[in-house]
Amino acid sequence: MEVDLGREPLAERFSAELARRVSDGDRSSVSALVGSWGAGKSWILAHIRQRLPADPQFTAANAALVSFNPWFYADDGALFAGFSSLLVQGTLEVQRARKRVASLLQSIGPAAKFGGVDVSGPVTAIGEHLMASTPERIRAAIAEGLRRTNRKLLVVMDDLDRLSPGELLTVFKLVRLVGDVPGLHYLLAYDEVTLQHLLEQTPLAAGSPERARRYLEKIVEHRFAVPPLTQDQIEAVLFRRLPIHTGLGDATADLDEVMDYRLQGLLSRVITTPRAAERFVDLATSVPAHLWQELPASDLYESLFWRMFAPDAWQVIVDERRFLTGQEMLVGEDERKRRAATVLNRLSTATSGLAIKEDLLESFIEHFPSLGLGAGSNNIAQYPERERGMGDRDFADHYLWLEVPPGAVSEVEIARLLSDMPSSAASSGLNELWTDSARLTLSAVERNIGRCHESRPYLLEWAASVYDALSPVMVDAFQRSDRALRAFSARVIRDLDADQTQALRRSALFAGTNLSVDVSNVLERFTSDPEILSAFKAMAEEAIPRLVNELASTTAAGLTEPGSAAAYFRLARLSPVQLRTVTTTMLDSGTWDGIDLLSLYLATAFEPEDEHPIIRWAEAEGHLGGEIVESIVQIAPPAPTSADLNQLDVIGDRRATTLALVSLRRGGSG
Structure with missing residues (x-):
């Protein structure tokens, strides 16, 4: 989707300046359109290409505009051949001049890679090398061809910042080769920071940023800089295009309700080009509509921000999600602090080099309160848990899947x-x-x-x-x-x-x-x-x-049935005194068996220190009293000596498991 960013005046001004330079007598020039990746250079170039052919100055100078994208060529040889073909076909109308210039260019090109130049016109299979070819002779031949046809040419080169260091030097070699031919002009488009970094890697600059900068200044005479986005433009290209939901189907027209000012500020800092804005909008609009109803929009936007602009940190969050959502079994405050410090250090390393590092770390701690321990805070309560947020164990996978994951409840x-x-x-x-x-x-x-x-x-x-x-x-x-x-x-x-x-x-x-x-x-x-x-x-x-009567009519075999067991625990909560009375009566009469009674308190091991099934002794004593529990333990028959607690089947043989645990307690180990 193309958003009007008010760039028409820029394209108009740049076009007018280029037309003036091209029509200015018998000079040559090299201009550059510079801007970061995604800043809109291609958009401005497209409008320049559209405007220049209709510009009165440009047409009065009998000028033509041709495009050459060196990124399309596989290596230095192909690049040189393509440029040769462009000059031969695009600048010279006289067949003899075409032949001469093509041969001259071939002779100084990369000999091992160049081969024959096919100009796909009246000249075919040019393979002859002229003797004593020099840059001066090539410039003179091209200048003569342009003079005789009274023609001027503007060569537009885009994507120079995508070339390898060697390919970039080849392009600049070609530009300098015919750089001062009257009537031949260049417009180069690139990201200046990236281009200088490429030049630093060439033998010419030998790793020196200063030498790379000076070399570039020798090539380029005039810079047209694409300005960064204004806040109004960011509003247009980003914030006004984001999906806005408050959750569960409620729509709102106010972005402030779904995205806090801090995140809006961070987005404004990192999104400086239309392309970056487009990428974030695409990511947000790719989220299924129903997921915006499942999760808080503010947390969902925060996670998308991390995913796109801090991908290394996002991977740490994915790797450490069990700790971050409180699902790791950690014993003691010291262990939790050490673990938090380790994860926080990983996040710090993953965000190193980012201008927004401190903001990101603060945001991580806010969303995952357990990280506060790693930051030296002893009070993680100052970071309350965010319901349905990334730190909520029931919802963390929603943010990873960008969907309601299997097993979740919608x-x-x-x-x-x-x-x-x-x-x-x-x-x-x-x-x-x-x-x-x-x-x-x-x-x-x-x-x-x-x-x-x-x-x-x-x-x-x-x-x-x-x-x-x-x-x-x-x-x-x-x-x-x-x-x-x-x-x-x-x-x-x-x-x-x-x-x-x-x-x-x-x-x-x-x-x-x-x-x-x-x-x-x-x-x-x-x-x-x-x-x-x-x-x-x-x-x-x-x-x-009613419960007392129900239990009084329950046999020993029926005590562990679901209905009777539920009635037993219900009476335990309502009246422990009545429970003890009926239990004593049923045990004394032999209607109930003590082992079956204690099996109601049998539980699976779920604490770290539990190596086998357990009986909830404290709960049993709270309901029945210590005297009744102890009497059952003392009169219980011995368990088989071969009983292995780790192999006991709690569900399949509750009585055997209970008997083994009772024997263990009676022996002083339980």
């Missing part, structure tokens, strides 16, 4: 389902997502529930149905989902309005459910509303006798 899909509540399709959709990833689904629901206030009561009904389906086969996994649902429900209840609270109390799908009973234990941490607390306390008190 924010857009969650928002759609919430808006469709209480339809059965919405509940089914949430159930499917919950089955695939309970934690991610619940987190996404919490993030988006604020957009769907009306759906809150229905969400509690959905949570109650999911809660009843939980199976405490594995204590640790069960309790994570169990606690998460209770805390989630408490927060939803806290945010209900008065009408929703009344409706919830009357809801047969929630009032009196296991979740409504269990949430009473945590509700005080989230609300101080006396009516709500009183209502849920009453539900809990009504449930206690």
